[in-house]
Structure formats: C-alpha cells, structure tokens
Amino acid sequence: MSSILASIKAALTGATAANGDRADAGPGAGHGTGPDATPRDAAVDGSASGHGAGGTPLIVSAGGAGRRHSPSSVEELELELLLEALFQCHGYDFRGYDRAVVTRKVQALRAQLGLATLSALQSRILHDDESYNALLRALYVNPALMFDNALEVSMLRLSLGAGLHGVALPRVWLADCAGAQQAWTLAILLDQEQLAPRTEIHATVASDAMLAEARQASLPMARLSELQANYVRSGGIGKLIDYFDVSADGLHAVLKPHLNSRITWAQYNLVTDASFNEFQMILGQRALPDFGPALRKRVLQLFDDSLAPFGTLALDRPLDDHDPLARHYKPLLAHQSWYKRIA
Incomplete structure (x- = not known):
C-alpha cells in the first residue's frame, strides 16, 4: 500500500513541477499514473530528470518504458485514489476487482449523479453516506430477478x-x-x-x-x-x-x-x-x-x-x-x- 501511495505522490510532484504555469495544472492535474507506475527516481531516455526530448514529462511504467501523458491516465489516477479512499475510510476493498468492470460501473454512477470527474465522486462518497452506499451498490453484484437464468x-x-x-x-x-x-x-x-x-x-x-x-x-x-x-x-x-x-x-x-x-x-x-x-x-x-x-x-x-x-x-x-x-x-x-x- 505504501508503495502505491508513494508512486502517486511522486508522479503528482513531478507533474506539478513540469506544468506549474499551465492553466489546467493543480492538485491531481498534469501527468497521472496507472496502477503500474513507479516513482520517477531513475533516468528515462538518458535524462536524470525524468523528462524526454524537449522537456516533455514521461511516466515510467513497471517495465521501465516511458509513455507520454494521455487524458486517460488522469482518470486512472482518479480511480486509484477513489478505490483507495473507499478502502481506507470505509474498509471495502475493490482494488483487486477487474479494472475494466470497475471503471464502467464507477463512470456510470458518476454520470448518474451529474458529477464532472471521479475526483468529485471521491469527495462525495467521503462526505455523504447516501453517495457512499450508492457506490457500494454500483460496484456490487447486479441484483437478480427470480428465476432469471x-x-x-x-x-x-x-x-x-x-x-x-x-x-x-x-x-x-x-x-x-x-x-x-x-x-x-x-x-x-x-x-x-x-x-x-x-x-x-x-x-x-x-x-x-x-x-x-x-x-x-x-x-x-x-x-x-x-x-x-x-x-x-x-x-x-x-x-x-x-x-x-x-x-x-x-x-x-x-x-x-x-x-x-x-x-x-x-x-x-x-x-x-x-x-x-x-x-x-x-x-x-x-x-x-x-x-x-x-x-x-x-x-x-x-x-x-x-x-x-x-x-x-x-x-x-x-x-x-x-x-x-x-x-x-x-x-x-x-x-x-x-x-x-x-x-
């Protein structure tokens, strides 16, 4: 667990430093990571700073290969933080569930609640019991009808x-x-x-x-x-x-x-x-x-x-x-x- 949080912290720190003047920079913005990310403490493409050609930040995967930032990586980071918050604050651990299934269910609930981002959903489930229970129901097994199979x-x-x-x-x-x-x-x-x-x-x-x-x-x-x-x-x-x-x-x-x-x-x-x-x-x-x-x-x-x-x-x-x-x-x-x- 500590390694995951350390990876997230390192990625956010590097992203903020590289994008300090960007209009969309801020907590959680910039260059997110997926669940396989590692702290940016090693040289990538010959650069000790963790930057590629032209100063473009790179995300380092567990396999050692760098990949450029894409919007989906921010959503992956938001999802990691949401599941971590659900576990740390409420004790329900969905981190080992199939990630594609979890993403589909969580995004459906976010849209249903009229929220713009998964970060907004995270804030909601931490402070509102009704939203928290709605998330649990969304992630749980689909309700059955009698004799439906x-x-x-x-x-x-x-x-x-x-x-x-x-x-x-x-x-x-x-x-x-x-x-x-x-x-x-x-x-x-x-x-x-x-x-x-x-x-x-x-x-x-x-x-x-x-x-x-x-x-x-x-x-x-x-x-x-x-x-x-x-x-x-x-x-x-x-x-x-x-x-x-x-x-x-x-x-x-x-x-x-x-x-x-x-x-x-x-x-x-x-x-x-x-x-x-x-x-x-x-x-x-x-x-x-x-x-x-x-x-x-x-x-x-x-x-x-x-x-x-x-x-x-x-x-x-x-x-x-x-x-x-x-x-x-x-x-x-x-x-x-x-x-x-x-x-």
Whole structure:
C-alpha cells in the first residue's frame, strides 16, 4: 500500500513541477499514473530528470518504458485514489476487482449523479453516506430477478437433488448474494425438492445497508407476470405467487414464513474475511466475474476451504486445468462450471 501511495505522490510532484504555469495544472492535474507506475527516481531516455526530448514529462511504467501523458491516465489516477479512499475510510476493498468492470460501473454512477470527474465522486462518497452506499451498490453484484437464468435453475435442480438429500442438515452459501430474489429462488427450489425444512441458506452481502435492504425486501405485485414468465421458462410448475403472502393492499408480497425462516442474512466481505462455516453447496457464480486474477485466486481458495467433502461448487467459468485446486473437483456435467468436490 505504501508503495502505491508513494508512486502517486511522486508522479503528482513531478507533474506539478513540469506544468506549474499551465492553466489546467493543480492538485491531481498534469501527468497521472496507472496502477503500474513507479516513482520517477531513475533516468528515462538518458535524462536524470525524468523528462524526454524537449522537456516533455514521461511516466515510467513497471517495465521501465516511458509513455507520454494521455487524458486517460488522469482518470486512472482518479480511480486509484477513489478505490483507495473507499478502502481506507470505509474498509471495502475493490482494488483487486477487474479494472475494466470497475471503471464502467464507477463512470456510470458518476454520470448518474451529474458529477464532472471521479475526483468529485471521491469527495462525495467521503462526505455523504447516501453517495457512499450508492457506490457500494454500483460496484456490487447486479441484483437478480427470480428465476432469471434458466440454465442456472436447471443446474440447481440437478445439484440439490443429487447433492443434498443424503445430508442430515445441509447448508448452502450464496456468496455475495445478488439480492433477496436470488435467495427466494433457492428457497422455492429447496421446497420443491422437499429439502426446505432441514436446509439452511446463508446469504451474505457486502454492507449493512444491503443487508437491511435484503431483510426488508418484498415482491412488487406489478412485476408478478414477468417473474411468473421467468418461473415457467425455467421449468416451474404452477403459480409462483403460491409461495408468497400478499399484502392487504395487494401491492406487495413476502415469502411465506416457513421458507423465509430458512434464510440467514449476514454481512460478509469476500475480499477480506475468512471461512466462517462448512457448506454442502457454495454458489459464487454471480460474484466471480468482477474479480481480477489475484482476487479470484484468493476467493476460490476461500470456497475450497469452506466446501464439505462431496459438496457442490458453482462457478462462473470452468476451473483452469493448471490450477492446483482443479484436482479437488470434477464437473457435474460436461462443459459446465458446476463441480462436485472429490478430494
């Protein structure tokens, strides 16, 4: 961490010195760096000052090659500072997430809030709780609709029937749960497999605000026809509303108590927290696509530490054959990224 901050400080110092009279110079202006930048303490192109021909400042990459300033490098620097601020002030670490995914989500929120720069967004999230929670939601897994992925539901039906019936008190972990509707989908499928009375669903989310939203969520009746269509498309029989109690005004519905009581919601950070239980099934396929390589490796190890023998692990893509963890698993079906633990 100190090396990243030192790199940023060095880059900003060099940029300010080189651009002191420029109209657009100032804190954070000039020549930014990306995450691979190093302090400008070595000669570049024969210059001990860190300048190229004609006095044009150069950014030194980790590979030792200089590159001239481009507007995108300022945005890269702003993004680094934003993620660092989120981590240092609030404890949520998105620095290991896929940078292209993070950039897209953060820029969308910046535009939605009507802010000109990511620096303005950083200032907002440091001083305004509503904006901070909006950023967390933007960076988190996209919310799911009930039965919105027919292939996922089919794999769940197969896995629940084959993997949980022989277990006395099975536990299923929805890691970085994509909202209440993902948990409701699982609860309904467990009920259809006669597993609901003895299966515990552990649904974890990143923040307390998301936790409160999930616990208080209800089904808008205005979307019932859309969700019923999802349900039928994924192989459901009968009426989805039979699993819910409708409010007196007919506008909302909540999952029936005997199903809702099987869901335990908790705040949990996949990036920093350790294994907290042993599970017969771990569903992490919705969270993993956003992770960069190092973080993905860390989370896969966490899942491996948390999965019981012969348990089921749902991923977003197949395990790399060269990954040491791959020898612990075999695919449930060919060309699918759902696995049974064998070692």
